[in-house]
Amino acid sequence: MTEILRVENLKKSYDGFLAVNDVSFSVAAGELKALIGPNGAGKSTCFNMLMGQLKPTHGRVYFDGKEITGHKPRDIWRRGVGRTFQITGTYQSMTVIENVQMALMSHHRRIFTIGPRAWRLYRDEAMELLKTVAMQDQADRPCSVLAYGDLKRLELAIALCHKPRLLLMDEPTAGMAPTARVELMQLVADIVRDQGVSVLFTEHDMDVVFAHSHHIMVLNRGELIADGNAAEVRNNPQVQEVYLGGGTLFKEDTHA
Structure with a gap:
């Protein structure tokens, strides 16, 4: 499969402490790949280096064959990498569709030229994105009244506004x-299948990970200790030791 993301020997240190230590991996086009590990394993630090929020101490990151190591987050976003965060960041005073329209205005470089008729801009395009995440029936509701799961769906629609080729989803x-x-994860899997978007996500819910991931990577104390399919990761003795101190890591999953 075509490689969309390649990470080579990535490191991040803080005063001698290695938060991420010599991590290398790749994500293929159209792949749904999980990055798991205990709290403090280095998952978010790794994500922040991929997206430009942190500059690596060492190593290189390539997107679509071009190096993006240390580039600014907006430049990486413009190249076709999107991201969602653990905590949603929508405009609570706006409606659902207005939030998506704002993201589309940013994508089309219209954010500083909006006027009193801005509510008309890209409304049809925004509605199509809301249909993708099954939120079209809530388009005119204010975000302040949405359930948390619906806010997560809206955040996904916003992340899709610039038609990313790779989407980083942090928990x-x-x-x-x-x-x-x-x-939500079935929705993400459908988007990967139907639109060919690659997704790299971190997650603590192992049922979600093993039900939907094509491949799984495991970080522990900043080091990558496993990278394979569900069966390979489930039966990896080092992974079992990290999670449960030995024994069987997860129950067998018919989806794997």
Whole structure:
């Protein structure tokens, strides 16, 4: 498969402490890949280096064959990398569709030229994106009254506004009820399948990870200790030791 993201020997140190230590991996086009690990394993630090929020101490990051190491987040975003965060960041005073329209205005470089008729800009395009995440029936509701799971769906629609080829999702189901978690990740899997978007996501819900991921990577104390399919990761003794101190890591999953 065509490689969309390649990471080579990535390191990040703070006063001698290695938060991420010599991590290398790749993500293929159209792949849904999970990055898991205990709290403090280095997952968010790794994401922040991929997206430009942090500059690596060492190593290189390539997107679509071109180096993006240390580039500014907006430049990386413009190249076609999107991101969602653990905590949603929507405009609570605006409606659902207005939030998506604002993101589209930014994508089309209209954010500083809006006027009193801005509410008309890109409304049809925004509605199509809301249909993608099954939020079209809530288009005119203010974000302040939305359930948390619906805010996560809206955040996904916003992230899709600039038609990313790679989407980084940092704990997309955090804070959601179990049923809503399954529904959101199935939605993400459908987008990967239908639109060919690559997704790299971090997650603590192992049912979500093993039900939907094509491949899984495991970080521990800043080091990558496993990278493979669900069966390979589940049966990896080092991964089992990290999570449970030995024994079977996860129950068998018929989706894997």
